Amino acid sequence: MEKKLIKEAILARENAYTPYSHFKVGAALLTKSGKIYRGCNIENAGYTPSNCAERTAFFKAVSEGELEFEAIAIVAGPEGGNLMFTAPCGVCRQVMMEFCEYETFRIIIGTGEDEYQEFTLKEILPYGFGPNNLA
Numbered sequence: 001m002e003k004k005l006i007k008e009a010i011l012a013r014e015n016a017y018t019p020y021s022h023f024k025v026g027a028a029l030l031t032k033s034g035k036i037y038r039g040c041n042i043e044n045a046g047y048t049p050s051n052c053a054e055r056t057a058f059f060k061a062v063s064e065g066e067l068e069f070e071a072i073a074i075v076a077g078p079e080g081g082n083l084m085f086t087a088p089c090g091v092c093r094q095v096m097m098e099f100c101e102y103e104t105f106r107i108i109i110g111t112g113e114d115e116y117q118e119f120t121l122k123e124i125l126p127y128g129f130g131p132n133n134l135a
């Protein structure tokens, strides 16, 4: 499944809209029911409204009624260059915190179809603040 998810993230990355950073990111989000939602980063002349690939994938999925997630694959790198190891930004980690299980949701960071590192949300966001903290 990792390989399939990374392939999907590579395809998602093709649509990255990055006239400012020229840094292209693709994500593929796997739901517990087996569906995959793709996302890419989408930049803006106003800079702040830019959206990361991970959040694009989450918001597409949640807007379609999905609320249970298994894993996300992420690939990133400069336009025309090689993929490089890129971990999700803090804002995207916080979005994961809202919708994903802390100890089991997997973040797969790919640098090639067969080359990746895998982390849990807890590993990349220790001491996270989420819905359970408000209960």
Ligand code: THU
Pocket (backbone or CB within 6 Å): 018, 021, 023, 024, 025, 040, 041, 042, 043, 050, 051, 052, 053, 054, 086, 087, 088, 089, 092
């Ligand atoms: N970016 C992502 O899409 N995901 C990440 O995990 C890191 C950064 C985007 C935001 C912006 O469009 C570009 O990469 C450079 O920061």
